[in-house]
Amino acid sequence: MQVLISTSSFNLDNFAQLSDLKNAGVEVKLNPFATRLTEGQVIDLLGTDTVGLIAGLEPLTKNVLQSAKSLKVIARVGTGLDSVDLAAAKQLGITVLNTPDAPTKAVAELTLAHILGLLRNVSQADRQIRVGVWKGLMGSLLETKTVGIVGFGRIGKRVATLISAFGASVIISDAQVKQSDYPNVELDELCIKSDILSLHLPYSEATHHIINEKQISQMKKGSYIVNISRGGLVDETALLTALKSGHLAGAALDCFEQEPYEGELSKLETVQITAHMGSYARETRDLMEREASRLL
Template identity: 55%
Template sequence: MNAFVISTSSFNIDNNPAIQHLLQKGMRAIPNPYRRKLTEDEIIGLLNDGAVGLIAGIEPLTERVFQSAKKLKVISRCGTGLDSVDLTAAKNHGITVLNTPEAPAQAVAELTLGLILASLRQIGQIDQSIRKGEWPRTQGRLLAAQTIGIIGMGYIGRRVARLCQAFEATVIAHDPYTNQILADVTLMPLEQLLATADIISLHMPYTPDTHHLLDAQAFAIMKPEAIVINAARGGLVDENALAQALKTGKLAAAALDVFEQEPYQGPLIESNQIILTSHIGSLARESRQRMEIEAAENLLQGLIKTGLIND
């Protein structure tokens, strides 16, 4: 019996029409038993149980995985980024790779806005002070008075720009892959953006070229009270350099939803100037439902095209 793996940490199988269609066709679903991001060995183990399809999370899908998964024909990424997939190796093994680029965009954009507002008004620190019996009268900063620098103007970056503009903030952007721009957003080189922006928000894919895009040198260019937001991909920020920049007062604050190693256990946990969230960018109920439905539909259509199941 053909099978498909669902490697995401959670997935609503019962209320997904495409998944139910696959099950009715006699296919077997293999869920993620660990309910967390899988290692390379763990995904190999699941795929080796006769899987022809995969609804993928952010586990490493490498040449080694594809060499082992002899029957695998279709990968449907439940989300936007494909940086965890060796696309060249997948092509060489005749594996189709699909994703859901628009489904999580609004959820990630709204989380980004929340992280920006929480950082500016120091909401987390004030909450903790009150719980200790204090009554701080902390003076924050207005989003309307800030210049927001968005690095990456794809589906998510454009939404973040519009949300910030609704608060009357000035928006500047850097994106080496596009000349298309929203109204009232100024494109500029990266170093100019880093020196100009009060808040820098990352919305780029992770590649070898963007590894530690924000490092000690980048932090040195920024304004003394700059805020860094990363709800894109771990690895874009040098976390040790960020911890040092916060400790020395070079940066005012930061907020990270993604990390190089997850779950995160690094030095940023000790800083009270940073907001840490557990890779929840797409985890808004409505967005997650849409993303799962689109990912399952992509898998279904991919398997139909390969001839593994009938329509």
């Protein structure tokens, strides 16, 4: 029997959490490629003897799950499960678990970092100086902004707390929330009122392109979109058009529909991009990995 750790960023110091499995004679295999695995690579590494999988964001499709004849448990290092074919897992009797609490602080802090970076033109100023242009860029204060948070779960709540500490106004849109300290409005109203729109939703068919041409057109001229959640939530074509036209002042994106991202958004000066690293704080990754290991 064996356990596969397919996530590329697993900290070897956290192997201690797997000592019971190893002492019981279970072989622990690592992702040898140090990058996100393809479907074919996952199939090859799982083989037919793997009983447990500590997974990242690699595609765990029906084909992958059907090929893993002995697989019983998938423990996701992170919150989202959109990379897993949950229907196929259920059909095959594979238990799928995640670590929803651990990433909250890290994702919320990266969200705040991106918001501040947009408002103060940090990435643009950095790029200009590196090519010999020494010029101060005028920005604006977070305190003067209304931040609309779409999705008010663990991360959305943490973002609201951080944003409020700067004196900004916060509104939310989440039909599942019945009581909140912040105004809870329909998505259209949130788009109209927000200076900064921040997404904190799981991805599903229902949330695919929840921010599309219609919603973007409702936003104020000179507003911003921040997505540190899942790529499919935003219509990237509509976003690109709004940024090129100047309707939106900027965007900060940590996730895309296709990753690694090589599209047109990366060529715009008004766009800040990071490589799906919302949870990439060492303390957070350690906690996530230890939780995932314990779930096995």
